[in-house]
Amino acid sequence: MPANELRKDYILDRWVVIASQRRxxxxxxxxxxxxxxxxGLCPFCPGNEHLTPPATxxxxxxxxxxxxxxxxxxxxxxxxxxxCIPNLYPAFMPPESGAAQSPRIEHHYxxxxxxxxxxxxxxxxxxxxxxGVARISQLTLVINALRDRYSFFMGKDYVRYVxxxxxxxxxxxxxxSHAHSQIIATPIIPSILGEEMAASEKYYEERGRCIFCEIIxxxxxxxxxxxxxxxxIVFAPWAPTNPFEFWIFPKRHQSTIxxxxxxxxxxxxxxLKVSLGGLRSLLNDPPYNYGFHMVPxxxxxxxxxxxxxxxxxAGFEKSTxxxxxxxxxxxxxxxxxxxxxxxxxxx
Amino acid sequence: MPANELRKDYILDRWVVIASQRRxxxxxxxxxxxxxxxxGLCPFCPGNEHLTPPATxxxxxxxxxxxxxxxxxxxxxxxxxxxCIPNLYPAFMPPESGAAQSPRIEHHYxxxxxxxxxxxxxxxxxxxxxxGVARISQLTLVINALRDRYSFFMGKDYVRYVxxxxxxxxxxxxxxSHAHSQIIATPIIPSILGEEMAASEKYYEERGRCIFCEIIxxxxxxxxxxxxxxxxIVFAPWAPTNPFEFWIFPKRHQSTIxxxxxxxxxxxxxxLKVSLGGLRSLLNDPPYNYGFHMVPxxxxxxxxxxxxxxxxxAGFEKSTxxxxxxxxxxxxxxxxxxxxxxxxxxx
Numbered sequence: 001m002p003a004n005e006l007r008k009d010y011i012l013d014r015w016v017v018i019a020s021q022r023r024x025x026x027x028x029x030x031x032x033x034x035x036x037x038x039x040g041l042c043p044f045c046p047g048n049e050h051l052t053p054p055a056t057x058x059x060x061x062x063x064x065x066x067x068x069x070x071x072x073x074x075x076x077x078x079x080x081x082x083x084c085i086p087n088l089y090p091a092f093m094p095p096e097s098g099a100a101q102s103p104r105i106e107h108h109y110x111x112x113x114x115x116x117x118x119x120x121x122x123x124x125x126x127x128x129x130x131x132g133v134a135r136i137s138q139l140t141l142v143i144n145a146l147r148d149r150y151s152f153f154m155g156k157d158y159v160r161y162v163x164x165x166x167x168x169x170x171x172x173x174x175x176x177s178h179a180h181s182q183i184i185a186t187p188i189i190p191s192i193l194g195e196e197m198a199a200s201e202k203y204y205e206e207r208g209r210c211i212f213c214e215i216i217x218x219x220x221x222x223x224x225x226x227x228x229x230x231x232x233i234v235f236a237p238w239a240p241t242n243p244f245e246f247w248i249f250p251k252r253h254q255s256t257i258x259x260x261x262x263x264x265x266x267x268x269x270x271x272l273k274v275s276l277g278g279l280r281s282l283l284n285d286p287p288y289n290y291g292f293h294m295v296p297x298x299x300x301x302x303x304x305x306x307x308x309x310x311x312x313x314a315g316f317e318k319s320t321x322x323x324x325x326x327x328x329x330x331x332x333x334x335x336x337x338x339x340x341x342x343x344x345x346x347x
Numbered sequence: 348m349p350a351n352e353l354r355k356d357y358i359l360d361r362w363v364v365i366a367s368q369r370r371x372x373x374x375x376x377x378x379x380x381x382x383x384x385x386x387g388l389c390p391f392c393p394g395n396e397h398l399t400p401p402a403t404x405x406x407x408x409x410x411x412x413x414x415x416x417x418x419x420x421x422x423x424x425x426x427x428x429x430x431c432i433p434n435l436y437p438a439f440m441p442p443e444s445g446a447a448q449s450p451r452i453e454h455h456y457x458x459x460x461x462x463x464x465x466x467x468x469x470x471x472x473x474x475x476x477x478x479g480v481a482r483i484s485q486l487t488l489v490i491n492a493l494r495d496r497y498s499f500f501m502g503k504d505y506v507r508y509v510x511x512x513x514x515x516x517x518x519x520x521x522x523x524s525h526a527h528s529q530i531i532a533t534p535i536i537p538s539i540l541g542e543e544m545a546a547s548e549k550y551y552e553e554r555g556r557c558i559f560c561e562i563i564x565x566x567x568x569x570x571x572x573x574x575x576x577x578x579x580i581v582f583a584p585w586a587p588t589n590p591f592e593f594w595i596f597p598k599r600h601q602s603t604i605x606x607x608x609x610x611x612x613x614x615x616x617x618x619l620k621v622s623l624g625g626l627r628s629l630l631n632d633p634p635y636n637y638g639f640h641m642v643p644x645x646x647x648x649x650x651x652x653x654x655x656x657x658x659x660x661a662g663f664e665k666s667t668x669x670x671x672x673x674x675x676x677x678x679x680x681x682x683x684x685x686x687x688x689x690x691x692x693x694x
Binding site for chain 1: 438454455456508510512513514518519520521529531533535537538539540558561562565585586636637638639640652654659660661662663665666667668669671
């Protein structure tokens with residue numbers, strides 16, 4: 001199977017995967033036709049492992065101990081607690097033989113092979129185990145599995161960035177409802193991260209300080225503050241592109257989740273449960289996306305951005321890059337603050 | 348009424364309007380609650396003019412001649428052919444007294460007043476007069492009205508950019524189904540335009556040529572070519588962020604629609620009718636957005652980008668700025684080419 005193609009816009013630093021592997025016919029796009037998983041058979045539920053590729057990472061309990069495993073083809077385990085599998089329709093795929101690549105430039109056409117990985121992390125055997133209702137111990141396993149895969153992908157010399165994200169709800173792009181997140185490893189630094197890196201590196205060099213650490217300090221004392229435990233802070237950003245958007249930061253300066261201590265992992269699990277659970281109760285289980293931002297450079301401060309899907313980006317946003325948000329973050333923070341507090345009391 | 352606030356992200360060159368005037372309560376965002384215009388009463392249909400603000404521009408026929416007019420408050424005309432009105436919930440508003448402004452910078456918080464304009468252009472008295480089915484003569488009036496308003500807004504010293512866009516279909520953000528487009532004037536250069544300007548100015552200075560003219564030449568001979576008349580060309584871009592995306596360019600180098608000749612206006616009307624009609628028949632009236640890109644600088648080449656709304660941008664796109672498109676533009680162009688050809692024969 002040939003690799004998909006990554007293409008750069010003529011002018012913008014905006015890259016697109018031309019995912020021929022996922023190609024559909026024009027008639028598949030006709031309005032009214034929606035692709036659903038039919039018959040109620042969930043490919044991520046235990047017992048249906050044959051519907052997905054062999055797992056690249058499993059967490060299992062053996063002899064009362066948590067162990068790592070992986071599927072051998074033809075013998076897929078059913079006793080997993082967390083399960084990582086290649087996406088059946090990957091946007092990025094590993095090369096036959098792995099080598100770093102440079103963009104191909106032919107006049108105004110710039111392209112690369114979409115080398116990398118695209119995996120699904122099934123967060124629980126329980127179909128409905130949304131992070132907002134999961135046990136902290138289960139979320140701790142999820143975070144550890146993400147760390148495992150992140151570390152593995154980042155070790156490849158053709159991988160330059162690893163994105164961890166979650167889509168919840170059909171209108172936020174989740175084609176399956178079983179609790180899962182996704183991991184995509186790319187051969188380029190994404191534009192949003194590139195901009196963040198350039199700015200935070202410059203700040204670090206000029207002032208000897210992390211720009212994100214400063215932002216955290218300021219927002220901890222602002223109207224946009226939402227919630228904290230002793231390791232993490234959650235606040236609504238100054239200029240959110242989505243109503244009720246919030247960001248989760250580790251208080252200690254660290255560039256990726258690989259630097260988390262055991263205590264911090266547990267506290268991150270708590271932060272995810274409280275915040276995603278709070279969002280869920282406040283807005284009646286709204287669709288949302290979240291994405292980790294992580295760069296293994298000393299000047300970078302990793303974090304998670306949560307984007308509730310409550311508005312539509314239309315012609316203005318798409319053609320200008322300016323967003324219209326009808327919910328001031330200060331007001332969103334006030335509601336979320338209360339909802340998170342109630343959620344915390346339930347733990 | 349105080350102005351809305353425009354805010355810049357901490358780091359990215361990404362601006363957001365904090366549109367307090369359009370504020371809704373948290374409960375309004377609860378999933379399942381959708382805002383529709385009730386009772387079938389369309390505020391854009393003739394006879395319902397009292398439901399909207401007075402028109403800032405009307406085209407009417409008087410004594411067999413096309414004339415410009417505007418509503419006096421308390422006496423709204425019903426005999427219009429094209430009608431421009433202020434948006435009832437504007438994202439941008441004119442100032443009490445008009446002066447250019449600089450961003451306010453307070454440490455990591457950068458903001459500006461969201462000064463400008465936000466108008467709706469009702470394209471026809473006929474509720475369903477989609478550009479794909481409208482008469483060329485009606486579309487010619489629409490283009491002329493857009494030119495009128497564009498010119499008026501650009502004349503204000505607090506306006507730095509004017510965006511013309513169209514949302515079609517509820518899932519593409521159209522809250523009303525009556526044929527209309529929108530015009531937003533902003534006090535900043537939007538990031539996407541800023542990037543295009545920087546690149547095209549540099550190219551112009553270094554090579555003495557318009558980068559867009561070169562792209563047009565190349566795409567006219569590529570697999571991505573879709574359609575042309577003697578004044579306009581339509582092609583699928585090299586790296587589209589949407590399935591079936593296409594761009595419409597004037598063949599002659601010109602920076603805004605103010606430079607259009609009378610013949611070109613008619614040919615643009617034809618290009619809009621053929622392309623939006625072709626999209627409509629190919630994909631059964633899909634939702635879409637389009638946006639004009641225009642900058643009154645000699646190095647810039649204006650165009651229209653049409654974004655069919657056939658996929659969902661999810662956690663990966665939102666957190667990285669990398670887009671996944673499942674439809675190669677060469678394949679999209681093949682289908683669109685055929686659809687546009689059939690459409691043209693119907694004119």
